[in-house]
Amino acid sequence: xxxxxxxxxxxxxxxxxxxxxxxxxxxxxxxxxxxxxxxxxxxxxxxxxxxxxxxxxxxxxxxxxxxxxxxxxxxxxxxxxxxxxxxxxxxxxxxxxxxxxxxxxxxxxxxxxxxxxxxxxxxxxxxxxxxxxxxxxxxxxxxxxxxxxxxxxxxxxxxxxxxxxxxxxxxxxxxxxxxxxxxxxxxxxxxxxxxxxxxxx
Amino acid sequence: xxxxxxxxxxxxxxxxxxxxxxxxxxxxxxxxxxxxxxxxxxxxxxxxxxxxxxxxxxxxxxxxxxxxxxxxxxxxxxxxxxxxxxxxxxxxxxxxxxxxxxxxxxxxxxxxxxxxxxxxxxxxxxxxxxxxxxxxxxxxxxxxxxxxxxxxxxxxxxxxxxxxxxxxxxxxxxxxxxxxxxxxxxxxxxxxxxxxxxxxx
Amino acid sequence: xxxxxxxxxxxxxxxxxxxxxxxxxxxxxxxxxxxxxxxxxxxxxxxxxxxxxxxxxxxxxxxxxxxxxxxxxxxxxxxxxxxxxxxxxxxxxxxxxxxxxxxxxxxxxxxxxxxxxxxxxxxxxxxxxxxxxxxxxxxxxxxxxxxxxxxxxxxxxxxxxxxxxxxxxxxxxxxxxxxxxxxxxxxxxxxxxxxxxxxxx
Amino acid sequence: xxxxxxxxxxxxxxxxxxxxxxxxxxxxxxxxxxxxxxxxxxxxxxxxxxxxxxxxxxxxxxxxxxxxxxxxxxxxxxxxxxxxxxxxxxxxxxxxxxxxxxxxxxxxxxxxxxxxxxxxxxxxxxxxxxxxxxxxxxxxxxxxxxxxxxxxxxxxxxxxxxxxxxxxxxxxxxxxxxxxxxxxxxxxxxxxxxxxxxxxx
Numbered sequence: 001x002x003x004x005x006x007x008x009x010x011x012x013x014x015x016x017x018x019x020x021x022x023x024x025x026x027x028x029x030x031x032x033x034x035x036x037x038x039x040x041x042x043x044x045x046x047x048x049x050x051x052x053x054x055x056x057x058x059x060x061x062x063x064x065x066x067x068x069x070x071x072x073x074x075x076x077x078x079x080x081x082x083x084x085x086x087x088x089x090x091x092x093x094x095x096x097x098x099x100x101x102x103x104x105x106x107x108x109x110x111x112x113x114x115x116x117x118x119x120x121x122x123x124x125x126x127x128x129x130x131x132x133x134x135x136x137x138x139x140x141x142x143x144x145x146x147x148x149x150x151x152x153x154x155x156x157x158x159x160x161x162x163x164x165x166x167x168x169x170x171x172x173x174x175x176x177x178x179x180x181x182x183x184x185x186x187x188x189x190x191x192x193x194x195x196x197x198x199x200x201x
Numbered sequence: 202x203x204x205x206x207x208x209x210x211x212x213x214x215x216x217x218x219x220x221x222x223x224x225x226x227x228x229x230x231x232x233x234x235x236x237x238x239x240x241x242x243x244x245x246x247x248x249x250x251x252x253x254x255x256x257x258x259x260x261x262x263x264x265x266x267x268x269x270x271x272x273x274x275x276x277x278x279x280x281x282x283x284x285x286x287x288x289x290x291x292x293x294x295x296x297x298x299x300x301x302x303x304x305x306x307x308x309x310x311x312x313x314x315x316x317x318x319x320x321x322x323x324x325x326x327x328x329x330x331x332x333x334x335x336x337x338x339x340x341x342x343x344x345x346x347x348x349x350x351x352x353x354x355x356x357x358x359x360x361x362x363x364x365x366x367x368x369x370x371x372x373x374x375x376x377x378x379x380x381x382x383x384x385x386x387x388x389x390x391x392x393x394x395x396x397x398x399x400x401x402x
Numbered sequence: 403x404x405x406x407x408x409x410x411x412x413x414x415x416x417x418x419x420x421x422x423x424x425x426x427x428x429x430x431x432x433x434x435x436x437x438x439x440x441x442x443x444x445x446x447x448x449x450x451x452x453x454x455x456x457x458x459x460x461x462x463x464x465x466x467x468x469x470x471x472x473x474x475x476x477x478x479x480x481x482x483x484x485x486x487x488x489x490x491x492x493x494x495x496x497x498x499x500x501x502x503x504x505x506x507x508x509x510x511x512x513x514x515x516x517x518x519x520x521x522x523x524x525x526x527x528x529x530x531x532x533x534x535x536x537x538x539x540x541x542x543x544x545x546x547x548x549x550x551x552x553x554x555x556x557x558x559x560x561x562x563x564x565x566x567x568x569x570x571x572x573x574x575x576x577x578x579x580x581x582x583x584x585x586x587x588x589x590x591x592x593x594x595x596x597x598x599x600x601x602x603x
Numbered sequence: 604x605x606x607x608x609x610x611x612x613x614x615x616x617x618x619x620x621x622x623x624x625x626x627x628x629x630x631x632x633x634x635x636x637x638x639x640x641x642x643x644x645x646x647x648x649x650x651x652x653x654x655x656x657x658x659x660x661x662x663x664x665x666x667x668x669x670x671x672x673x674x675x676x677x678x679x680x681x682x683x684x685x686x687x688x689x690x691x692x693x694x695x696x697x698x699x700x701x702x703x704x705x706x707x708x709x710x711x712x713x714x715x716x717x718x719x720x721x722x723x724x725x726x727x728x729x730x731x732x733x734x735x736x737x738x739x740x741x742x743x744x745x746x747x748x749x750x751x752x753x754x755x756x757x758x759x760x761x762x763x764x765x766x767x768x769x770x771x772x773x774x775x776x777x778x779x780x781x782x783x784x785x786x787x788x789x790x791x792x793x794x795x796x797x798x799x800x801x802x803x804x
Contacts, residue, residue: 006621007612007659015610019663019686019754025693027665027752055684056610056756058661060622062630068273069288069341078279081658081758083622087270088373090628099338102329110332117325117342124318128303131311136373137300140270141318145341149630151622153659155684155756172289172337207420208411208458216409220462220485220553226492228464228551256483257409257555259460261421263429282457282557284421291427350429352421354458354557356483471690471743474671480681489672490775501740504731512734519727519744526720530705533713538775539702542672542748543720574691574739 001097001174002064003181005189006151009057012190013038016156019056020045039192046196054157054193061182064149067097070174071148077162080154087148088136091129094122096145097174118143156193159186163197202298202375203265204382206390207352213258213391214239217357221246221254240393247397255358255394262383265350268298271375272349278363281355288349289337292330295323297346298375319344357394360387364398403499403576404466405583407591408553411459414592415440418558421458422447441594448598456559456595463584466551469499472576473550479564482556489550490538493531496524498547499576520545558595561588565599604700606784608792609754610663615793616641619759622659623648642795649799657760657796664785667752670700673777674751680765683757690751691739694732697725699748700777721746759796762789766800 009015017038021027045053066074075082085092096118102110121143128138154162159182165171166179183198210216218239222228246254267275276283286293297319303311322344329339355363360383366372367380384399411417419440423429447455468476477484487494498520504512523545530540556564561584567573568581585600612618620641624630648656669677678685688695699721705713724746731741757765762785768774769782786801 007618009610018609022665022752022754023686023689023693025688025695025752027667027688027754052684053686056663056686056754058756060659062625064630067341068269068345072269072273072276075273075276076283081655082277083626083656083659085628085630086626090626092628097341099334099341101334101338104332107332110329110334113325113328114342117321120318120321121344124314127314128311131305131308133300133302133311137302140268140298140300140346141315141344143322143342143344144269144347146345149625149628151625151630151659153661153758208417210409219408223464223551223553224485224488224492226487226494226551228466228487228553253483254485257462257485257553259555261458263424265429282454284425284455284458286427286429287425291425293427350424350427352424352429352458354460356555469743470671470675470747474675474678477675477678478685484679499743501736501743503736503740506734509734512731512736515727515730516744519723522720522723523746526716529716530713533707533710535702535704535713539704542670542700542702543717543746545724545744545746546671546749547743548747 001066001178001181003178003185004062005059005185006062007060007153008189009059012057012156013042013192016053016057016193017041020053023053042192046193051157051160054160055155057156057190057193058153059156059159059186059189060151060153062149062151063178065095065097065147066178067174068144068146068148070097070178071150073172073175074152077154077158079158080152080162082150082152084150085148087139091135092139092142092146092148094125095147096143097147098145100173118145156190160194160197163194167197167201202267202379202382204379204386205263206260206386207263208259208261208354209390210258210260213357214243214393217254217258217394218242220257224254243393247394252358252361255361256356258357258391258394259354260357260360260387260390261352261354263350263352264379266296266298266348267379268375269345269347269349271298271379272351274367274373274376275353278355278359280359281353281363283351283353285351286349288340292336293340293343293347293349295326296348297344298348299346301374319346357391361395361398364395368398368402403468403580403583405580405587406464407461407587408464409462409555410591411461414459414558415444415594418455418459418595419443422455425455444594448595453559453562456562457557459558459592459595460555461558461561461588461591462553462555464551464553465580467497467499467549468580469576470546470548470550472499472580473552475574475577476552476554479556479560481560482554482564484552484554486552487550489541493537494541494544494548494550496527497549498545499549500547502575520547558592562596562599565596569599569603604669604781604784605667606781606788607665608662608788609665610661610756611792612660612662615660615759616645616795619656619660619796620644623656626656645795649796654760654763657763658758660759660793660796661756662759662762662789662792663754663756664788665752665754666781668698668700668750669781670777671747671749671751673700673781674753676769676775676778677755677781680757680761682761683755683765685753685755687753688751690742694738695742695745695749695751697728698750699746700750701748703776721748759793763797763800766797770800770804
């Protein structure tokens with residue numbers, strides 16, 4: 001799995017406070033906003049549940065090497081924008097996400113069976129393409145473990161919602177790992193916005 | 202593939218016109234709205250691009266036996282509500298959607314290879330479960346052709362958008378078949394809303 | 403203020419459970435769902451925060467006689483559909499919402515001033531129309547207290563969100579009165595969905 | 604009316620193409636994207652109706668001095684984020700948007716009537732505040748011409764939709780002027796995204 005931050009609002013905490021000041025009729029003043037003050041202000045906003053102003057900041061991530069299982073969960077978030085590697089038109093990299101539970105020290109036969117099966121999958125897929133079957137049909141045979149790439153953009157309010165849900169203890173392990181990674185990067189850029197969710201994770 | 206209409210606004214064309222009359226300040230009058238007049242009115246609205254009033258009518262479909270490939274496309278529509286059979290907690294029916302292009306009269310070897318592969322898939326999946334691997338991990342091995350079930354609710358404006366996109370000639374065959382089915386059912390209940398998209402399909 | 407329920411999902415609590423069962427792979431069975439069981443089930447869903455299945459049920463209200471102040475707050479909810487009486491094309495009923503705080507038993511001068519002012523408003527508005535000024539311009543002179551009508555449709559998950567926010571003690575009095583009215587009606591049709599928010603209101 | 608661009612995606616046309624390349628499986632290559640090539644690519648995307656990738660670019664505007672009439676139209680766009688000057692807690696600047704149609708060279712009496720009325724409005728509003736009526740109630744008396752300020756963020760796909768609708772000949776004059784201003788600024792930063800809508804405006 002690879003996670004890259006591709007775009008983010010410049011100095012997002014200051015920007016959020018600048019936007020918030022408009023609701024209090026203070027937009028005209030060009031008063032300097034100090035980062036520490038901005039952070040205190042945002043912490044208070046979040047405690048009171050006033051999260052709408054967080055929508056003015058946004059971040060775009062490039063994500064590589066997650067399974068189609070994980071993608072299916074990710075795209076269920078509807079207040080976000082996605083551009084996903086097309087399986088209709090692109091021959092996928094034939095790499096797979098292997099659940100850690102498959103690695104049993106006392107029973108290597110599971111891993112062996114899975115490896116052989118995935119080799120078969122690739123052979124079937126390539127055979128279908130060689131027989132003139134279009135990519136968009138051949139992919140029906142690919143296991144859901146097949147990796148994919150995407151770009152995902154969301155605003156900070158929605159990132160908070162996604163991270164809260166998907167880094168929780170009952171979240172599925174792959175999306176949890178992905179969202180923990182995303183959360184760590186967002187923490188570097190806007191700690192006051194994400195610390196209540198990401199701390200101790 | 203099975204498509205069932207589970208819920209729909211009562212007499213939707215009359216209801217849409219009843220809502221539209223509010224924008225013209227005519228809500229107080231309890232004037233009878235005739236179905237023919239309602240349909241003429243809706244056709245004019247759609248021609249002028251005034252589709253927002255169509256959002257007051259809704260329809261819910263139960264869909265069974267589509268592939269995870271098709272599901273992935275369907276859930277990309279963000280102005281709709283989905284409840285999908287959980288692969289984390291439910292052992293899926295081990296049935297698969299087979300692309301029609303696999304059936305080559307002159308080359309039965311393709312179908313034979315696919316059949317054997319799908320049998321292997323099932324065996325691997327069941328073996329993993331038998332070895333104590335949780336469902337949510339074992340499913341990584343399932344081919345994307347595996348079938349699933351879901352309920353999907355959207356308003357009429359969004360159904361128009363989905364049907365226009367997904368019944369177009371360049372749409373992928375499975376979602377096209379599904380949306381043609383949905384469109385036919387919606388045509389029975391509200392022809393004036395869907396006829397410009399569904400006619401000749 | 404007048405609030406009428408114009409449309410609602412039939413027996414919504416049963417319908418919600420019917421949809422929820424799909425996620426557990428139980429859609430095929432035509433098992434009877436008892437209302438009491440449905441309600442228990444929904445209460446548990448809500449306690450666990452699993453509200454997405456509530457999106458399959460929806461309700462449409464016709465609302466008459468709220469101020470443009472209240473309308474402005476209402477239309478800020480983005481996961482809902484609105485058809486509003488057009489001020490561009492309809493001559494509004496010249497009735498106004500008077501805040502209760504204007505009625506001071508010890509100081510009738512406030513009410514008198516306001517009454518006189520509203521009469522002036524009407525005269526100015528009518529004068530403008532008589533001078534050939536288009537409605538869409540003349541309305542700039544109308545006080546925000548002017549009443550309007552609308553139809554509003556939202557799903558149950560969103561109605562929950564709106565009611566929670568807008569019936570809270572710090573909500574503005576007019577939208578609070580409106581949403582309390584809406585909540586009471588929804589309580590009659592789906593108590594298990596709304597009781598945690600509406601009880602004691 | 605004052606319109607300021609407060610935030611926008613850096614070199615948005617290049618960024619959009621960078622995102623689009625992911626759908627074709629080309630994200631790994633660090634190939635240079637030339638601005639002219641990016642523009643040609645975006646023009647083709649738009650012609651084919653493939654606008655989803657435009658959602659990865661965003662712009663935030665600060666808008667000052669529009670009427671509450673214009674605000675009401677603007678906030679009806681639901682795929683956008685708004686922070687509006689609060690009339691509940693902020694004493695508004697008592698300035699008004701005067702429709703150009705009020706200025707009749709041959710009939711100065713209209714303008715005179717309106718001016719006198721607006722002076723009365725201010726006096727009534729101030730009197731109410733002086734009598735201890737809360738701001739959130741006194742504002743009911745303010746004419747809809749009263750000005751307000753806001754911050755608005757939307758992605759490029761939605762800005763296209765808003766500009767197309769609101770710069771059309773039948774759009775209301777104030778929102779048309781506002782959106783023409785916004786469109787001109789966006790044209791400077793991403794001509795290939797907005798030129799088909801904004802040219803000749």
